[in-house]
Structures are given as C-alpha cells and as structure tokens.
Amino acid sequence: QVQLQESGPGLVKPSQTLSLTCTVSGGSFSTDNYYWSWIRQPAGKGLEWIGRIYPSGSTDYNASLKSRVTISIDTSKNQFSLKLNSVTAADTAVYFCARDLGVLGPEDYWGQGTLVTVSS
C-alpha cells in the first residue's frame, strides 16, 4: 500500500517561498514508471494541478504557476518537494501530493493534505 505524507510550514509570509516535502512509503518510488504530483485546493474551492516530477528529474508544470514553481526529487529519501516563490494570499490552500500513473492513468494515491496559510 503506497502512502504519501506532506510536511512543511503551515504559515508563510507574503513574498516569501512556500516549501513542502512529500514522503512516500510502500511501492517502488524510483523504479516504477510513475510520476509524483502536487495539487492544491483553496478553502471551499476546487482542485488546481500544480505540476509533477518523474524519478529521472523531468518535470511538467502548470503554465499559470510555472514562473514561481520548482518541483524536485530525492530518490534516496523517497521524497519529492515543492517550492513556490513570491507567495500571496491567493496561494493559501491545502496542498496535496499524489502519485500520478502517467500514461497508465490519473493520480491514484494521495496524501492527506496540508494547509498552508500566507499571512503576515
């Protein structure tokens, strides 16, 4: 059973950088043909796909966030990370990490999500 767990600060000041890490347990993090994704959800609103990374390090980003987003991976720790810079209140949301099946399908396993609030 694959499990994902997000971690990171719950409060970030405006104009600073939001940094989150997702730790994956179970499964074969770096050998299976899966991607690892970040998705967010503002309170009471819908889901926004942020981007994904393959174990090789190749990435795909949502163009609307691309200039501010970096997703990286550390296969030795079974972790991948999200950095979002120059944050504003509009970036306040629950951030989810998920496993993306790539050509085989959509995101199937998700973390529980972590709330990040942007406020001074």
Next chain:
Amino acid sequence: EVVLTQSPATLSLSPGERATLSCRASQSVRTYLAWYQQKPGQAPRLLIYDASNRATGIPARFSGSGSGTDFTLTISSLEPEDFAVYYCHQRSDWPRSFGPGTKVDIK
C-alpha cells in the same frame, strides 16, 4: 487549456436513489477522464479512470461513461457514505485540470 464544467452544482437526493452527474469538456479529452469523490477534510479518492474503469476497491454501484467532451458518473443507488463532492479530471491536455465539482447532499 481544457476547461471542465460540471452539472448540476448541487444534487439533493435520498439514500437509495440514483445519482447522475455530468462533466463536459471544452474540447475533446478522448477517454482520459477520471472521477474523484471528496469528503470534508479528506483527500480526493479515485473512483473512475479513463471514463469507465472503476479503480481498485470501488463498489459496482459507481459507473462512468462517455468520450470526447461529454461524460457521466452514475451512482445506481446512493448509500449514506456516498454523500460528498465529486470532481471530474482530465489528463488529455496540459495542464491537467479538474471540474468545479458537484455536491451530492441528502434531501
């Protein structure tokens, strides 16, 4: 960018009734359309992928259909645990996108 619209926004039904949820895409997504269920405080749960395939462990009362731009999620007989928000999601085009959701609540 593919825009997904879902209807209705809210569906008020009683346990045992049939629920029919619609998702329409702004351009063809072929059959690369998934459905998720989300309950308050929880992550989305994958129900249906590639328009009509049930994910592992999903009860047979959930079924999906459609292709191109029009898709339907049907819950044949609502159980108490099925009252939730349902999102459609496309992976045919970049960026991947989600619909705004349909809330199924108890009448």
